[in-house]
Amino acid sequence: MKIWLWRTILLVLFLAAWEASGGRLVSLFFISRPSLIVAKFWTILIDGTLLRHMAITTGEAIAGFIIGGLAGAALGLLLGRSKVLAETLDPFIVAFYSLPKVALAPMFILWFGVGLQMRVLFTAVIVLFLVFLNTYTGVRNVSRELITVFRLMGASERHMMRMVILPSAFSWIFAGLRLSVPYALIGAIVAEILTGDAGLGYLVENSAAQFDTPGVFAALGGVMLLALALNAVVRLLEKWLMPWHRVEEQR
Amino acid sequence: MTSRIEFRSVAKTFETSGQPIDVVRNIDLAVRPGEIVTLVGPSGCGKSTLLNMTAGLFAPTSGTVLYDAQPVTGMNRRVGYMTQSDHLLPWRSVADNIAAPLQIAGMARTEVGRRTEALIEQVGLAGFAGSYPSQLSGGMRKRTALARLLAYDPDTLLMDEPFGALDAQLRLRLQIELRQLCRKFNKTVLFVTHDLDEAVSVGDRVAIFSPRPGTILQTLAIPLPGDRDMIRLRYDPAFTKTCAQLWEIMAPALVAEEAK
Numbered sequence: 001m002k003i004w005l006w007r008t009i010l011l012v013l014f015l016a017a018w019e020a021s022g023g024r025l026v027s028l029f030f031i032s033r034p035s036l037i038v039a040k041f042w043t044i045l046i047d048g049t050l051l052r053h054m055a056i057t058t059g060e061a062i063a064g065f066i067i068g069g070l071a072g073a074a075l076g077l078l079l080g081r082s083k084v085l086a087e088t089l090d091p092f093i094v095a096f097y098s099l100p101k102v103a104l105a106p107m108f109i110l111w112f113g114v115g116l117q118m119r120v121l122f123t124a125v126i127v128l129f130l131v132f133l134n135t136y137t138g139v140r141n142v143s144r145e146l147i148t149v150f151r152l153m154g155a156s157e158r159h160m161m162r163m164v165i166l167p168s169a170f171s172w173i174f175a176g177l178r179l180s181v182p183y184a185l186i187g188a189i190v191a192e193i194l195t196g197d198a199g200l201g202y203l204v205e206n207s208a209a210q211f212d213t214p215g216v217f218a219a220l221g222g223v224m225l226l227a228l229a230l231n232a233v234v235r236l237l238e239k240w241l242m243p244w245h246r247v248e249e250q251r
Numbered sequence: 252m253t254s255r256i257e258f259r260s261v262a263k264t265f266e267t268s269g270q271p272i273d274v275v276r277n278i279d280l281a282v283r284p285g286e287i288v289t290l291v292g293p294s295g296c297g298k299s300t301l302l303n304m305t306a307g308l309f310a311p312t313s314g315t316v317l318y319d320a321q322p323v324t325g326m327n328r329r330v331g332y333m334t335q336s337d338h339l340l341p342w343r344s345v346a347d348n349i350a351a352p353l354q355i356a357g358m359a360r361t362e363v364g365r366r367t368e369a370l371i372e373q374v375g376l377a378g379f380a381g382s383y384p385s386q387l388s389g390g391m392r393k394r395t396a397l398a399r400l401l402a403y404d405p406d407t408l409l410m411d412e413p414f415g416a417l418d419a420q421l422r423l424r425l426q427i428e429l430r431q432l433c434r435k436f437n438k439t440v441l442f443v444t445h446d447l448d449e450a451v452s453v454g455d456r457v458a459i460f461s462p463r464p465g466t467i468l469q470t471l472a473i474p475l476p477g478d479r480d481m482i483r484l485r486y487d488p489a490f491t492k493t494c495a496q497l498w499e500i501m502a503p504a505l506v507a508e509e510a511k
Contacts, residue, residue: 146338152306153352153403154328163351168340244342244383 013159032213041221049203050222058226060116064123065180072128073173076135081165086136094129097133101187105194114195123187130183131176138172139165160167160212160233174238182232191224253282253320254438255407256305261314263300273464274300280467287433287440287474291450291497292460293505298443302409305441306330309400331405335415337396339384345395346371346380352403370398374428390421393426394453401432407439414449427451427481434477439497447501448454451475451493452484459497462505469500 015034022033044050079086105122111117142165150164192201200223207215261278264271275297282288290298303309304316316323318330340346348369353363369379374394384392393413400408410429414422419483430453433440443449450457451473459468474489484490 143336143338145332145334145336148306148308149332149338150351150355151326152328152332152405153328153354157356163341163355167340168344225328242342244385 003014010027012016024026024096027152029211029213032217036214037221038211039216039218044215044218050155050218052197053200053203053219054222054226056198057185057188057192057223058230060123060191060199061184061226063120064187065127065177065184066130067120068124068127069131069173069177069180070100071124072131072176073135073169076132076173077139077161077169079132080139080169081161091238097129101129102190105190108191114197119188119191122191126183126187127180130180131173133177134172134176135169138169141172142168148185171242174234174242177237178231178234181234182227185223185230186228254317254443255284255286255319256280256282257305257317257320258301259312259317261301261304261316263297263304263309263469271429275465277466280470282439282441284439285437287430287442287453287455289442289444289450289454289457290460291444291447291457291502292465293462294445295463296460297463298460299411299466302332305407306332329405330407330409330413331400332409333396333404333413334401334411337384339392339395339399341384344381344383344441345376345387345391348384348395349398349402357404366402367414370402370445373401373432374398383388387493389417390425393417393425397425397429397432401436404436405438407441408433410440410442411445411484413442415444422449423481426478429453430479430481447494447497450497451490452479452481457497459500469503471496 018031019034022028022031024034028036041050081088104125108118108122108125112121146164147160150160155163188199189204191203192199194207196202196205200219203219203222204216207213207219258278258280261277263274265274266272278301280288280301290301292298304311305318305327307323307325310324316325332446340351343351349370350363350367353366358366368380371377374397376394376398379387379421385392387395396413398504414425417425419436426449429440430437439470442450444453448468452475454473455470455477458470460466461468471493473493475484475487475493479487
């Protein structure tokens with residue numbers, strides 16, 4: 001309980017200092033002022049601008065998340081079960097992994113133009129990699145003894161996949177998905193800043209271009225809220241889909 | 252009567268980073284159906300290797316392993332495996348874990364339910380059918396693993412220090428239950444341990460191993476009745492004497508190892 005008090009005090013002090021210095025110590029142009037930002041936030045919230053852009057970003061992030069997540073999980077399962085394929089592809093995967101995905105954005109613009117398609121696919125590629133690596137690790141991490149125990153029970157490859165491998169990899173896949181949430185947002189927002197005519201990234205970029213500092217901060221606030229909401233959704237999904245984790249936490 | 256398991260001059264060599272390492276050699280051992288044979292010896296002496304060869308996980312470098320007079324080739328589905336880690340599926344409840352081998356065998360749902368219920372009763376887990384492994388104590392997890400092993404009814408149980416990580420009281424209780432269940436269902440057991448007391452109290456016969464490369468120094472019939480009272484074993488002179496005898500056999504090799 002006490003920690004909450006400290007946090008509140010810190011937040012209030014920070015906002016007060018900001019409010020006091022904005023326009024006096026530092027020009028309003030650079031840091032604006034919390035009261036102005038809240039007012040701006042309220043305006044764009046009421047007239048629907050914020051929600052419209054937020055919906056677009058959310059749509060891109062979720063579509064990219066689903067496409068990238070499914071492809072990444074499928075690829076991870078395939079390579080996790082096929083040693084030859086995994087060893088063949090290993091150096092290429094490492095090489096591609098070390099490439100900052102953001103650097104691919106210009107090429108995606110070349111390939112897919114500046115529309116929604118590019119933004120979704122760009123997000124998907126970023127998510128794909130994280131989920132793939134996690135799934136792959138998850139499949140590889142299934143203990144050999146466990147596999148032996150089930151083979152001796154007479155389990156076929158199909159049984160093995162359904163009873164042992166997939167559920168084992170499941171918590172890893174989910175860890176990958178949870179990790180991907182901020183990256184999916186990065187993908188969507190970077191793509192919007194570069195190409196956008198809509199979305200929260202566009203809103204940030206557009207406000208900055210018009211020297212509307214409160215507008216930039218208000219849009220950033222929107223991004224933060226969206227990230228928190230997406231994280232909460234993944235966490236809820238995880239609890240719902242993996243009830244055995246819930247009981248572990250209770251112990 | 253033919254042996255259930257028979258090792259005929261078995262040797263196994265592994266390659267580790269180019270270096271051949273003899274794990275076991277000159278193994279001759281015959282296990283009768285329904286017999287509990289314990290394998291005791293210092294760690295790394297290849298006891299587990301014998302279990303793995305019985306299960307058909309790999310073949311001996313020389314010699315043969317026979318199961319019911321047939322050479323073991325590939326996975327030997329007539330055996331069940333239990334190790335120190337229980338290998339339960341954390342996402343399945345106790346009942347569903349025990350049901351797994353029955354589902355693999357393609358048994359009808361109602362039959363699976365009936366059998367699972369009976370097994371839960373037998374291993375003393377009544378009331379915990381719906382619990383997840385993470386909610387159970389170490390002993391209960393072992394019981395679940397044991398029930399799962401009995402569910403698919405292999406004629407031989409291969410046990411590799413199954414009670415290694417448990418405290419003394421719990422270990423004793425599970426040893427008692429293991430003997431009772433094996434007698435009741437007439438299971439053949441190969442039981443690996445490094446604990447002399449356990450080797451004597453659980454086994455009908457004990458094979459004592461030398462350090463690596465492991466060979467059987469001696470095989471002893473344990474002079475205790477089949478329905479021995481395991482709780483009072485400690486006061487039984489035959490038990491104490493046998494433990495001392497095992498130690499006498501193992502000690503010289505250990506001392507020699509130490510002196511190297």
